[in-house]
Amino acid sequence: MKYTAAAAVLAALAFLLLPAPLAxxxxxxxxxxxxxxxxxxxxxxxxxxxxxxxxxxxALLMMLICGQSTPARGVPGGTNSCANAEGLAVTTDGKGTFTKKLPVAEPPKPCPCVVHVATVTGDKAQADAPFEVAGHPVEPLPKQQGGGRLSVLTDTSLEGSSGLLAWFGAPPSRKFVFTVGNVGSAPVKNPVFEVGTSHGVFAPQWEEQQWRGTIAPGKKAQIKLPVELSAGAHGNYLVSLKFGGKVLAEQPWGVGRPWGVTVFWILLCVVVPAAVFRIGMAVVDKLRPNRRRGGRGSRPAGRHRTGRIAELADRLPKLRLPQGAVAADEAARTPRTKPPRGPGKGSDAATNTTTLPWFTPDTDPGAGTAPAGQLSAPSENSPTTKGNT
Known part of the structure; x- marks a missing residue:
């Protein structure tokens, strides 16, 4: 009885608890x-x-039509096999549903094709629906490597530096370092990874990179893949790693602003106007009308005024002075020379006697009142007389 009651209690508990996992x-x-x-x-x-x-x-979603893809395998070629130019973005409502029209475009890869919908931000989620593009070529899917599966074992990192050129707008570059292990039953030879970089809310831009080597089952290997952004890139980026259509790891990457480009444009905005100003001043200085002929600089302001005053003075009518005043002015301007001193006083008296320039001995008004013993100076035409011998 005791065992039967215990069994009944266990059966009731199982009946109550079993539907929970199914639900x-x-x-x-x-x-x-x-x-x-x-x-x-x-x-x-x-x-x-x-x-x-x-x-x-x-949630913000991206809708694309992709080739060489099936719902079971996803999109092995990444977005490189999708018609990215004709893709559309859509946002779900509060219940997580959406409805939107998508234009039909031919993907770069042949069919089988799918309509691929994936989240752009937040937690990764995606879904595919089979679709056939009428008139688009159809080819069989490439053989998938069976048995080998890779998994990232350690945290990823970005190694290296971009150098001084990135400060002036060169493309930033790093090496994406990670360690993978083969958790499958077959070796993986020369695996092809997809490295994608995304900025903000934009979808990653995937690029295929092949690693040369073989990873045996249960073994691991450290892999370094180069990552490069576009010239002048700056801000917060996200580097993603994908293998076999599955994202294995993601690594954030903060890229500094290329301040060298900003400094260059500032200097350019200062130097060019200064050069234009110097050229303009040189042209104005060359075309200036009061520039000296044969000279290099312009005429000084003081000398220019002096020349103007002299020109005005020459243009004024000259005053006519009496004949006597003109002669006196000329005598005043003529420098006087002192005769050599003689031994006697008589010679000093003779040399110190001067004649006014506007009178001659013959026309001197005081000649008639001279003493009887004083003779006037001989004229130029009178003969010379000899004294007593």
Whole structure:
């Protein structure tokens, strides 16, 4: 009786507890994002209606048509195999649903094709729906490596520095370092990784890079892949690593502003106006009208005024002075020379006697009143007389 009662109690508990995991699994499957299409086939230039459910509320999504992809394998070639130019962004509502028309475009890779929807920000989530582009070529999918699976074992890092040239706008570059291990049952030879860089809310730009080597099952290897941004890039970037259509790791990267470019433009804005000003001043100085001929600089202000005054003085009418005043003015301007001193006083008296310039001995008004013994100076035409011998 005791064992029967205990068994009955255990059966009741199992009946009550067993539906809980099943309900949990159903809820998990229902929360997985899904995508449905209004048409399974359409040609280029048309459009289809894409409906999504189970997404995060108010999430920003990107819708693309990708080639060489299936819902089971995802998008092995990354966004490089998608029609990125014709992609559209959509935001989910509060319930995590959306409905939007998507124009049909031919992807760069042949079909089989899918409509790929993935989150742009926040937690990674994606969903694919099979789609056929009418008139687009169809090729079989490439063989997938079976048995080998890679997993990132340690934290990733970015090594190296961009150098001084990045300060002047050169492309920043680093090495994405990570360690992977082969958790599969077959070796992985020359794996091809996809390295993507994204800035802000934009989707990553993926680039395929192949690592040369073989990773045996249960072994690990350190891999370094180069990462380079565009010229003049600055701000917060996110470097992502993908293998086999699955994102393995992400690493943030803060890139400083290229201040050398800013300094260059500031100097350019100062030097160019200064050079234009100097050239303009040189042209004005060369075309100035009062510039001396043959001279290099302009005429000084003081000398220019003096020349103007002299010109005005020459243009004024000259005053006519009496003949006597003119002669006196000329005598005053003529320098006087002292005769050599003689031994006698008579000679000094004779030399000190001067004649006014405007009178001659013959026309001297005081000649008639001279003493009887004084003779006037001989004229030029009178003969010379000899004295007593």
């Amino acid at each position: 949990q699994a159903k809820a998990t499957a229902a929360d997985k994002p899904t995508v449905t299409l209004s048409k399974a086939q359409a040609g280029k230039g048309g459009d289809i209606t894409v409906t999504g459910k189970g997404w995060r509320s108010n």
